[in-house]
Amino acid sequence: MAEENPQFKSFLTCSVCTEIFKDPVSLGCHHSFCSSCLQDFWAQAKNKNCPVCKKKSSKDAIVSSFFNFFIKELADSYAGRQRSAPSDEAQVDKGGRHQELKQKLRPDLTAQQNRRRHQELEETYEARALQLKRQRVNIERGIRAGFEKLHLFLRNEEEATVVALREEENDCLSTLSACKRSPTRARALLFGSDTQLLPILLLHEAKYLGNLAHRVWEEMGQRTTFSPVILDPNTADSRLSLSDDLTSVRCSDVIKNVPNNPERFSKYPDVLGSDCLSSGEHCWEVEVGDHPIWRIGVAIDGKYTQGTGETLTLKRTPERIRVQLDYDGGELSFYDPEDMTLIYTHQPTFADNTYPWFSVGPAGLARTKDVRVCGVSSRTQL
Secondary structure, three states: OOOOOHHHHHHOEOOOOOOEOOOEEEOOOOOEEEHHHHHHHHHHHOOOEOOOOOOEOOOOOOOOHHHHHHHHHHHHHHHOOOOOOOOHHHHHHHHHHHHHHHHHHHHHHHHHHHHHHHHHHHHHHHHHHHHHHHHHHHHHHHHHHHHHHHHHHHHHHHHHHHHHHHHHHHHHHHHHHHHHHOHHHHHHHHHOOOHHHHHHHOOOHHHHHOOHHHHHHHHHHHHOOOOOOOEOHHHOOOOEEEOOOOOEEEEOOOOOOOOOOOOOOOOOOEEEEOOOOOOOEEEEEEEOOOOOOEEEEEEEOOEEOOOOOOOOOOOOOOOEEEEEEEOOOOEEEEEEOOOOEEEEEEOOOOOOOEEEEEEEOOOOOOOOOOEEEEOOOHHHOO
16 A cells, blocks of 8 residues: 555545545536545435535536546555556556646646645634734733723822812811901901911912922832833743733743744743843843742843853852843843842853843742842942
8 A cells, every 4th residue: 555645645535435536526616526425425415516515516517537537546556456457558548648637637736735825824814813912902901900000099199189288278277267266366367466377378289289290200200110121021931921010020830822933932931131232231130039940141142141151159149130231341240239249240242132031940949939120229239
């Protein structure tokens, strides 16, 4: 029997009996069947429709016997059926007819391949469109959650400011009420002999309206933090989970269903920062706590830089690492920010596409589950 080939076998299989063709015939819609299977199907269905596409076929819809003969020869050969040895003349004639049939069959096969490619493109497009929709929904949910926090802060600030204004009003009313009950104080108030009482009769309007937006903005800034590195979810390995604000990452045993885009890590639990670093000096700190498995650095054209591999001896085990990148000077340094002790300096050759890089393994029994990126505290700035 011929070597097993699923795609070739399906081409030679009758859709009715699911066996290799016997005396095949083909309809105008290019679907082929065993002659007896097609006749039996038509007899049971009481119509002349194609068993596959249901297209109605006329009595003259069967393709020429040349094509059917070629399919029969292929089916018999694949099934290993015995045939009487033809004469030399017949073999020559058959070879010529085979060449003719191949030429006729080629456009049909090309059309089938094109239809298959088109179907694959359609399925790929639908899958990508669904991925984009899901990603958009998730991002939109994050946007709305973030703005809701801002709205809540503003509403609270608004309410606190209005409460303070009303308290001041009540104080003024209390003073007026006291003056009303005391004729001496009321006379001093009305005729201005007691100048210390005059300012409290009016509300401090400038206190509430002056630089209102700026004051609220400053208050908001004191309650928010800035991260110099934002993690890129599109590069995160499927085992990694990022926080909603994209500043921390953890590794889990659950593999998420994520798009198989080219920039995504798939071999190791890695993730990149979202911003490309191409000049100047940059620094950020990473809280690692007692997490047992982590690596940090920069990635260059998709490859992360490595040191010499030698073991470093430290005075203490830092729970926070400062990364200092001097792109133009060609240095990447790591410090213990507690006392700014230099841990290691690497001098790689930076490429145009350089990104912060993080690799995080399972936390196990450690207290610290997430490795978090944060800004540089003022006391540790160089």
